[in-house]
Amino acid sequence: MLPDSCVQLKMSKDLQLAEAAEANCSNKYVLGCQGLTTPPPSCFSPSCTVLSCNKKMTYFTKTVDNVTMVLANPQFHGTWHSINGRIYVFSFNASTWQDANLACCSIGMKLLSLDFDYEYNNLLQALKTISMHNATTEPGEFWTSGSDVGCESSFGWCAVNKLVRSTNWAPQQPSDKNKSENCISIAINQNSALLSDDACDRKMRYICESRDTTKSSRSSQAIVDECGAVYNVTRIEAENVLTLSAEYTTKIKCYLKCVGEHSGFMLNGKVVDENMLMMAELLSPKSQPAKLQDNLEAVDSCSSIKGMDECDTAALVFQCGQEKAPDFVSDIITSVERNSSAEKSPLNVTVALCASYGCSLNPTRRTMEYENATVLSASANGGKFFNACSGKRYAVFSASTLYSPAGSLCCQYGLQILTLDTIAKQNCFRDGLPDAYRSGSFHAPLSRMGASNYSWCTSSRQFIMSDFGQNNGTDWQNASNYQMLYDFTGVLNGSQTRVKLRPANPSVKCGVICEP
Template identity: 30%
Template sequence: MLSTPNKQFSIEVTSDSTTVAPPLLSTTTKKLFIPPWKVPETKAPMVFPTCPPSCNKEMSRFNLDGSLKDLGSYGFWVEMCGKLFLFGRRFVNWEQNVEECCKIGMTPIDLELATDVKCINSLIGDDDYRNRFSRYYWTFGLRKTEEVVSSYYWCSSGANITRNWGSGGEPNYVKNASENCVRMEFGRATNMLYLLDSNCGLVSGLSCQGPIIPKTCDSPVCPVYTCRKRDALFKTLADKATKVLIDPSKSGIWVTNDTRLFMISYPSDTKTFVESLAACCAVGLKLLSLHQEVMYSILVGAFNNASIRGEKFWTAATDQGCKKNFGFCSTNRLVRDNARWASEQPDLSTSNGTCLAVSSDGLLHDELCNTKMRYVCEGRAQIPSLLDAVERECAAEFKLTRSEVKALFNSTPDELREKCFLKCYGEGTGLFIDGNLAMDSIFAAFQRITFDDTKRLLDMYSAMDYCTNSSKGMDECDKCGSLLNCGQENSPEEFEEFVETVQLTITESPLILPPVKGVCPEYECIKKPDQVKLLATAKNFTRFIGQAVVLPFVLQLTVVCNKKFYVFATNVERTLSRNLAFCCDRGYRMATIDTKEKYDCMVQNRITTFLNLPPGTTFAVGATRLGKLDRPSWCYSDTEFDFNLAEDFVSNDTLETNYGIAISFEPPLIMKAYETSLHVVCEK
């Protein structure tokens, strides 16, 4: 028996309970699966549950050595604060969360210790984890009594819950008298968790904690090293945030194409594996990762462009701590079965593990990790859209034209090259990891899309669950193509919104070399449920006032020119970075006006008329001249900026802080540079 220190809650090992497979619905209906964790109609969630005195650990879920079978299927696991935490990819109510944790020898999470809160908060702000977290998870907290005013306590210890409450610092006991269970909300804007008193029947993410359990080795243990930019190598642009390399040639040989850049160390610059990881971080890049098949041909092209022959260079892969299970430490991806090995490689066998180098012909070799050799760092070039970059790379690899790619996204793939393109695209955008769906990130994206709409959340996950289990294929390309096609066919609206969410939230920060055109500043996109719902009520050619708590605004929606334009007139000055986030938080992008025809269409259809603002009022658009005043660029398009769109007051503005661009849509038609702007045009 495993018990907590005060023995108020215990886990007992008993025989397995019987599991009934969920029934399939008719394949002609849109909703394909009843989620297997859905509570049967005969067992409604308790309004006022109690802390269970004991629960059942199912031994059939464990191997003889005590390790949990199929560990990765539950969600993602984190060892910290001397405990093992599970953040699952199932939606459960409070009682189900307790039951599921018990079955794997764990308990729901309690946050009595301030150190545990600190540990979880550190994960919320960690780039490797933040996009894998869902919005809500259950805890082991309950209301003590059914009295209207009653304290809450942790089932594991009986201690009162007095800290970390959201919305004013403590539950609103009178208003929320039926909200008897406690769940966590992970605040993406603050990188902090908050406790909420909630209805016990709501569904939230499964989460558990427990002792560290044995686990089978399936990935390497990456070395500990300091990953930090060397500030002395960079200068900061006028937005006081964007950094660019001062003199790239001092660091290495640079090779760029339309979508990627590589820094290859000079022949005199050789380092060990760990030293190479840190050296790439110093210039804002990552040590080379070849987890995508398309990268091999791109890398060989880079070596050819640099006239490099017959040498080997460190990649980010090692099998330290897990012999023969290689993984790339810079991207947390495994070396796949389709990796391109040199003849008779890998051939070394050492107790400390080996690290992988790549030769100039694009083949992998295992080497002793303390060997000094040259290395390759990689990053994204300055590009308007990561998705566009991935699309270009994959189309080139599988010889598809842009028109064929466009048609492919609206049809069923037939040819092998089309299916392999979809696999490549899915891996490049993060939809697939190591040949499988990136379930944690997708699970979290569903919650960001649906907010707290339980029914829609379950519908989306049911469709994905069905497609994941029903999509088969002769190889990975065939399976990936089948899976994406299943999503389009069986849940088209949800699939489209999911793809849009991926487009708005996926980021891979480019390294900024001395800019040749305006640089778009980085921003974080965090969808705001109240604002998204508000915009959803707007109709074509309408004007209304949104009474947001902090940000009153006047909004006009116009559906013209094959776009939805949301034009906001506000009372808050915003920089370009904040304007980019403002549109993205509402599910849109700042407007791109990359053709004269589009601008004329927007003017002719009077997209700002009903705001009743003075003639010539300008609105911020998605263009920038940060770092390059004489060559503005569009943040979401490669098209050259046209100074003849309207009367030009941009060219003669020499203030570096005025790096945003605003345009009017009512005469007089002008465009000007700005540091901050009150008004903005978003589009979709």
């Protein structure tokens, strides 16, 4: 049989187009089987009621930037607890299951889903601590988002579209008394938190939840913070996990499992094959079929690994990926880090929020333009590349664009918006920046959206204004100016040694410099 005598069926990402192509018969691809028509399978998940989930804007008010909306009076909606990276609201009022869903939506949250075991401990801790508004939480029964409507005994968490995997049922539960108990409640006291099925039209208090994003400028950082809080892993330890020399202690293994599950790549301690295979195809250049095969081989080899427990499995899978396809693992991490999550807290923030943008790596641009291009050669969309700071390769795009599209553009090359968060980095970059690009303004990943002070969007370092030799001017307090631009003009003519910053509103268009 000739090497290219097999036919591969290719589907477009939107599943609207299909084409046949020659393929090497030894290559590995996802397979599909055809045979006689079989009876439809029995249901395996509930038919969660489709609810119109909207915020009630009369509950919200604008913050200091005159744009970001936060709850005006959180204490009116229940007792609030921030525990291990999550925020819980125990309602004052009793509602039916459906009305409880709508009530949580109205304040920008979701009805409780206990899809991670550590959340049971969070709830117990809530009863033992004073809330964020100095109130106490009374024990009792509360609605969760769990239901088996339309698929008897197959319970799922409707707010997050996951099956219930918990064994924390109360004795003789679920009972489906009178064949009418299709919604899950949780009974919480000082010592236990146990699930029961109840009639959905019964009125009881409820618990709303969200990720605590009040202390994180990026939603991806909030995931890291949540998993880090649960397993006592610091941000520095989390960053060190990405090195091949990382020590995989028990807490690091469970941390990896937590991040993998929150990112959608693991479930119940197992790799979600279809998500990993999809990423393998998305992150592989069409011009490099061998790269796709390497990535598919890594998914095939690593996803079947089993460890001593779920945490050990997660660590072994991660190590396997680092060894077999380190670039693929790095690209996945980049994609997760720079894409925004919809789960955000409705509360006022202590760290500024950053404008979100879609982040999708373009393998062709990464490989053919960025990695293989000569210094200062042009890219397909007008950018140019240069080396600075000990040989690191940067991309500069002088065409004017808004901040979010600029971030997405950097992502196409596997890069991020230039972050000059230390004086040393300022100095090395200032010396390496080509003269042709020292006369304009470029987006800086700084924001004070929803907050009084600026924060870096792409770094966990604290923003220090004096690092740029500047003081807080009147423009910096302007409510509409909550983003920032780099100004390199003075560096070119020698009138300044520091890169300058200039406040800007989000409608400003300018160039962008991308860094690895």
